[in-house]
Amino acid sequence: MADNKAQTLKIREFPVEENPEHTYLNAEKGIWSWLFTVDHKRIGLLYLFSITLFFFVGGLLALLLRTELLTPAQSIIDADTYNQIFTLHGAIMIFLFIIPSIPAALGNFFLPMMIGAKDVAFPRLNLASWWIYIFGALFALYSIITGAVDTGWTFYTPYSTQTGTSVVSMTFAVFILGFSSILTGINFIVTLHKLRSPGLSWSRMPLFLWSLYATAIIQILATPILAITVLLLAMERILGIGIFDPTMGGDPVLYQHFFWFYSHPAVYIMIVPAFGIISELISTFSRKTIFGYWAIALSSLAIAFIGFLVWGHHMFVSGQSELSSVVFSFLTFFVGVPTGIKIFNWVATMYKGSIDLKTPMLYALSFLFLFTIGGLTGIMIGALSVNVHLHDTYYIVAHFHYVMMGGTVIALLGGLHYWWPKMTGRMYNELWGRITCGIIFVSFNMTFLPQFIMGSQGMPRRYFNYVDQFQGLHQFSTIGSYILGLGFMIMLVYLVWSLFYGPKASSNPWKARSLEWMASSPPAHHNFEYTPVILHGPYDHHQPIREFHMGVAKEADEQTTEAERETT
């Protein structure tokens, strides 16, 4: 041991303090104590705040797009502006919102708590990752001011090397944001490997952490390719290196390989953490052990791996060889297997459970419904022959919104409500929570279900006008999107309201079994003032809560050693 002072290690129970006086929220004061904090919980909240901001920015842009689509001809913005706005909407939603969303916000907050650690392995790197993210966001802002980008979030060559808009600064922003994502990934992997508390074996790790682990693996294996891709793209624009430029003998299809080698795995960076949240919610609100723990845990890893083999399903009509199209289509179906395993296990968990339809559970059920649609349509467009017809239509737009919004965003909302009492120490209003969930569920389907129909009838993606035939469906979709926007505003209001006026939360309002609920709400500065020793699995609802963990603490000298370490 590091300090061999005379100490006795005692193992005993540590009763949770209800409504503690000293929490991470009041441990330090002032704006600087937030901006330069190394506390994973505060960094998680910084991220939560940032992604919320960008979600609303991206959402406003989306409403602008939908408004333009109210009429078949030009309504409020011209074609070029439309191109810029959907690019910004896509780029903001992908790079600034959804990639960091669940891992960097909720993951940062709860990963160390769920394994009984005081922090992530590299707290300063964690802070750096947030600052790098902000820096990347500023770069993106800069490129918006200096001419925006109109290439779509995919930056396909050769158009991206020819357009007059600020592609270089936007790709730089993406490069920087990728770096931030990598740092989060490294931190999570090391933390999970090295900082688990005694008794918290891999088989007792909450499934949310398994999903974050799989996500982190994708982040570190895929993101570097994004970095080199945008670097090559920037060089192509600045110097004209000709690697992707057909006029110089280069190959634009190669660009697409590079881009999708990152971006297909990246869609699993977006969705796999959502799977993790759903596992937590369904078990907790069914009061039942999760069905098929290992199947769910390992299927996350399987998805992470298979996700690297299928990128070419985005390129069926790009001119890649027939052979590779066939192979990619074939491999794509395999992703459905582990994903299906998860869905069946969740449903089996609910079977004969005592289901409690609290707001988080409502989101989990919405997820099951919406993600299943998103996932199954994904299998359909993964079929080569079907894809050739549906490529670049609204069918695709509907598909990925069902996955990203119906899947990830809905799971994020579920997780947000689930952990809100733990993070803030306050309860949100349950009635408003349920009503809002209903509004979002209905209006989401209003917005995107018609797009499947339009797409299958040939409405192309990324167009600001359309033939009259589609007007009814487009208007229906736009009205849906307004209601959706309204739903989010209501949520913002009641969540902020709860911060000030919500009833105080108890330490474990949902009677959950994983370790973060064994700390006070809100948690203390160091999460646990002792080293937890874990005695049961995270879903053992048949065991009484107080038997779940004990604590080891150095009974003597605790204060002094803490203080000594702080000063070094």
Next chain:
Amino acid sequence: MSTHHISTLSTLLSVAGALLALTFLTVAVTWFNIPEPFNVIVAIAIAIVKAAAVAMFFMNLYWDDRFNTIVFLLSILFLVIFVGITLLDTLFRDAGLPVY
């Protein structure tokens, strides 16, 4: 387990010596014109041996937690996946549509 390994002087020096010898070898083989695919294979094989020597004895993987080796090899595996599948496209562009 502890991985505070302190290399002996002789290990470090002999690994460096081997690396220099292999560098000479890789240049020297180009003096004999080895026919087409084999020259590349030889060059890459030598490079792999050199890289392995650096990784094992300079970067201490030989004495280290095995998991670090696995992690490192993972990066190579995914690169191979990337090249391998991309070649399925680039090498077969002209193969054309199968006729039924």
Next chain:
Amino acid sequence: MGNHSVATGKKSHLQHHFVDEDQQFESSKFGMWIFLVTEVLMFGGLFVAYIIYRSWHPDLFYMAAQELDVALGATNTVVLIGSSLTIALAIRAIQLDKIKAGINYLVATIGLAATFMIIKYFEYMDKFGKGIYPGSAYSYDGIGHDMAVNFFSIYYMMTGLHGIHVVIGIGLIGWMTIKAKKGLIHSGYYTPVENTGLFWHLVDIIWIFLFPLLYLID
């Protein structure tokens, strides 16, 4: 094994969320290895571009590579191997608390790294002098292949990115030298220099592949 700081009586660097120094050391090193994975994959992207282009245009690679100077490339290989050795020796010295020798080895490593960059500089200047630039500024017509510029684009991207890493490496090793001078690293705590060493060896490994792939095409 865990009581290094006690044994040497030096100041503890243990951060509050680790149990002991071994756990902290292992974690840092593990983190570094994962970071190296991202480095390999980033460079890997360029290797992939290289492989695809070489499989498309083997003749281009053969012809263009003749412009590169094998002697300089080989010298640089030797220089980098030497620097890998010196940094390994530096770590060894610091592990044995021979801080003075450690500092000397670190400085020698910086010297070798700088030599590498200087040689690279002359190579680049020689190419630029002939009009061999990356991209559309290319104006050399000594290579009878109309895609010669593509080879050199790849060449400049690969060696350029590698060169940037060498410069970063010099910065890191310089920082380690300062740390060693201040007595901040020693047998009880040498994590930063260990990780710097890992980074530097990776830079060496990448060059070990770049050299035959770019210079030795026959």
